[in-house]
Amino acid sequence: MPSPLTHDALDAALAGAGYFADETLVTALYLALELGKPLLLEGVPGVGKTEVANTLARILKRRPIRLQCYEGIDATRALYDWDHARQLLHVRVAERARPVETSDLYAEKFLIEMPLLKALRNAGSSVLLIDEIDRADDAFEAFLLEFLSDYQISIPELGTVRAAEPVITILTSNRTRELHDALRRRCLYHWIDYPERARERAIIERHAPGIAGEAAERLVEAVAAIRRLPLIKRPGIAESIDWARAAEVLNRDGAPWPEALKRSLGLIVKDQEDLDTVREAELI
């Protein structure tokens, strides 16, 4: 599948849509489009893994389809289910008029499409996000293999559903569990790290436009310093954006910048012990 955008056009489009990706991520996304392979994104929580898929859907003008994984997720939640109640009603109503064939019961209209099937059938107009795959159990990972390698799924009653073209698929994992190598092998892989200073500043200025130049610099510096502390939960990009926005609001109400940052500290550090650690370090 040729990519609709060239490597550099993709880079520009991501930045234009407000996602500042590092070079490897752009390469990874470009290759995912060009080679028609799923892309597995790993990284600590809050570095924008999920956002990649949403942004990609936006710039390609496709519909994002999201499958949120959780412990115990199974085929009926991910793939398809039959509308049993409707099937029963159909039998009741239909048998008055004529004998009912079982094949009538497995018609299209009784099929409930779940995200994977929806993505297969709309391969040309969607971006599939399989979010937090590490939360699902091993069995579900194995179940995904057929989908990821051939973009097809076997449904006993209907036969095999195959996508007309490769489905653009992004998988994310927070690494709470090791994924099986069979799954990794089918995917391109990228590790998203915390952004370096300049990129974080660009992200913050984009998403919290009211924050003034020097304050933004100070905030980015503080966030970098906070990430170096031995915290229980180190803040991600989402947190630093929240912090910037909150400080901006307080600043507008008249608090000077350092004060505003200090007062909204709870938006970047969300654990009592961590708050103590950060306050002791006196970064701001």
Next chain:
Amino acid sequence: MAAGPAAAGRAAELLAGFPGALRAAGLAVDPARAATFLAAVRAVPLRSLADLSRAGRVTLVGSHEDFPVYEAVFRAWFADDPLPEIVVPPDEEEAPPTDRRHDRDAIRDILEGEASGRDASADETLGRKAFGRLSEADRLALGRIGRSLGLLPTLSARKFAPSTCGSRIDVARTARMARRTAGETLRLSHRTRPDRPRRLLLLIDVSGSMKAHSEAILRFAHFITRARPKVETFCFGTRLSRVTPTLRHRLPDEALARLAGLVFDFDGGTRIGASLEEFLSVSRHAVLVRGAVTLVFSDGLERGDPAAMVHAVGRIARLSHRLVWVSPLAADPRYRPATRAMAAILPFLDAIADGSGLAALERLPKLLSAVENAARGQALRRGQFTFFGQREPPMQGAVRPKGSKLSPAATPEPRS
């Protein structure tokens, strides 16, 4: 393009050989990945070596930990010419590709050299500490533990399963069965959430002061790791190591022999606090604590300031479903958890158990089943200990978090 056919051939050979070089360095690169890599090289605009490196990393490496190895191999494989022919047209004489073998061997030498270094030190330690064979009494004790595995903590599964006596009606299944009988519902199917094992996390202190008990504890750990899913084991002394994979070995003696090299870092004594902090600081490990029943096998004799240990144990207690401290010292009926460190962590513990041998560990499953759904932090109430010669458990206030006045005679002093 100035590139002659020979240069192009060499470039192709360089590229095609790269996955092999990674494999030689120990990365799991299968042919499918190699093919993806070659397709990627054709697809990505290659303007610099960094472009090539990125395309390779995305396609050939499947895990964050492998990045350093990848970078090293990439440098060794492509770095001789700052921009090889794949990237820009070559205009100089090239060395024949066979020269590359040299680098590949060098990489392998480096990696194997490291590995053999590890083996050597393992052998050395093995020489120092070898485990005995299992005694008859211990074998019987293990057998009894095996029969009481059913008492270990469970959790109801998220996923429903059909059941004859479940609490909820399985509508989908009922409907499917009704279709077989022409849409007539003859029988209601039920479903339930079956019990599944709750994770057990074993944190085992293998420092010098635990030497006499380590073998029994590790045998216990091996036994339940083999007998039950969802058991995770870490050993700590001066450093922390995850030993779950080693404990999965079928033969107990073999598993223990392998552990001997890994685990016994005797000199220096315990730094319980630092080890547990280290354990918690790795998010991949810390996530194992959440919802688990955690057993810490340690005498709790922390040297120096116990603050780090108290902090770490507190956090483990908050993350765990229940936390049980298993100490060989508790075998002595006069034992009181009254060293500064133990007194301070006491409010966090759900129970203190005797860990002096397999015969004592045999009672653990029963204790765990009692603790599993009981109120938290009841170690004092549950304790078989007597404080200040009283029979009753002391008032909460009697245990001062940092109290140093409680030092009954039977409590050994922390080693220094």
